[in-house]
Amino acid sequence: MLPKRIILVRHGESQGNLDTSAYTTTPDHKIPLTALGVAQARRCGSLLSSLVSSGGTSQNYRVYFYVSPYERTRSTLREIGRSFSKKHIIGVREECRIREQDFGNFQVRDRMKKIKETRERFGRFYYRFPEGESAADVFDRVSSFLESLWRDIDLNRLQNDPSQELNLIIISHGLASRVFLMKWFKWTVEQFEHLNNPGNCELRVMQLGRGGEYSLAVHHTEEELIEWGLSPEMIADQKWRANASKGEWNEKGPWCLEAFFDHLADSDDDARKGEGEFFDADAAFENHLE
Structure with missing residues (x-):
């Protein structure tokens, strides 16, 4: 439909x-x-x-x-x-x-x-x-x-x-x-x-596209997408959508984690270590104020 x-x-x-x-x-x-x-x-x-x-x-x-x-x-x-x-x-x-x-x-x-x-x-x-x-x-x-x-x-x-x-x-x-x-x-x-x-x-x-996702890259050329102001990442996403299965998620799009975070820990242990470093820095800042 x-x-x-x-x-x-x-x-x-x-x-x-x-x-x-x-x-x-x-x-x-x-x-x-x-x-x-x-x-x-x-x-x-x-x-x-x-x-x-x-x-x-x-x-x-x-x-x-x-x-x-x-x-x-x-x-x-x-x-x-x-x-x-x-x-x-x-x-x-x-x-x-x-x-x-x-x-x-x-x-x-x-x-x-x-x-x-x-x-x-x-x-x-x-x-x-x-x-x-x-x-x-x-x-x-x-x-x-x-x-x-x-x-x-x-x-x-x-x-x-x-x-x-x-x-x-x-x-x-x-x-x-x-x-x-x-x-x-x-x-x-x-x-x-x-x-x-x-x-x-x-x-x-x-x-x-073939898998049921809408894409600008099915009908339009890459040159047209560039002319419209799409970045290389946006164009890559449009090409992915042209062949992706409906419901799949493209982790390389602008909504990927790396676009919003400077650094993410690979494990819970690394995350706790990072928290410790943060608190050490916070305590140093408070000591500086004193």
């Missing part, structure tokens, strides 16, 4: 991408696509149609869309939909939790420039925009969406026929896509800070 692919799509070029002054007069959620953005979305639809119909007959795949409620994402969905017939689309759901990061209300360009310079010094993940959100806030709501997504799959709320290949297509924004991948693959905050934003209508394809 698992989807064969979960595909993240960033919206096409918007008027705000072209000219940031658009945000000073138009609310972010109402920013439209440019003519180029519409063309990008149509090409993206053709690419998606070819991708999900590959490896089988033209009749045995189905798609289900999740879309951010913003004007530019809904417009991107409409153009992508031109490449699919009704029989291949199971359904579509507007999902507010995958909307764009909230930067505040109307955005004064000079003020936003200074704010974003401050964000670079503070750190992209934790910096909260005045009257808006941090990437950490977006992570929390995207995490909640991911839990709902799993329930939809688990309870077959998408009404998928097991004889058909299901593809979930999530049309969202650059940051929301990055934190979705961060949550899914358990990337650290430090690793997130090095990720690059996807381009307009660029795809991130998570595809089931």
Whole structure:
């Protein structure tokens, strides 16, 4: 019952991408696509149609869309939909939790420039925009969406026929896509800070590997993963996932013990010895204070 692919799509070029002054007069959620953005979305639809119909007959795949409620994402969905017939689309759901990061209300360009310079010094993940959100806030709501997504799959709320290949297509924004991948693959905050934003209508394809784990390395090349900002360790993990059996744990990933501890004792005796050394150092410090 698992989807064969979960595909993240960033919206096409918007008027705000072209000219940031658009945000000073138009609310972010109402920013439209440019003519180029519409063309990008149509090409993206053709690419998606070819991708999900590959490896089988033209009749045995189905798609289900999740879309951010913003004007530019809904417009991107409409153009992508031109490449699919009704029989291949199971359904579509507007999902507010995958909307764009909230930067505040109307955005004064000079003020936003200074704010974003401050964000670079503070750190992209934790910096909260005045009257808006941090990437950490977006992570929390995207995490909640991911839990709902799993329930939809688990309870077959998408009404998928097991004889058909299901593809979930999530049309969202650059940051929301990055934190979705961060949550899914358990990337650290430090690793997130090095990720690059996807381009307009660029795809991130998570595809089931041989053992039932999702991986970016099934569809994408190592060169693409490097371009996106994945480290050698993250790329190695994606390659491992492409062939790993479902439920296995990759001890070489960023969540391995060595990533969090300077030194771990190999045995209980070594640990007790280490405790003794610690207490000796603590007593020396107290004597120094006296």
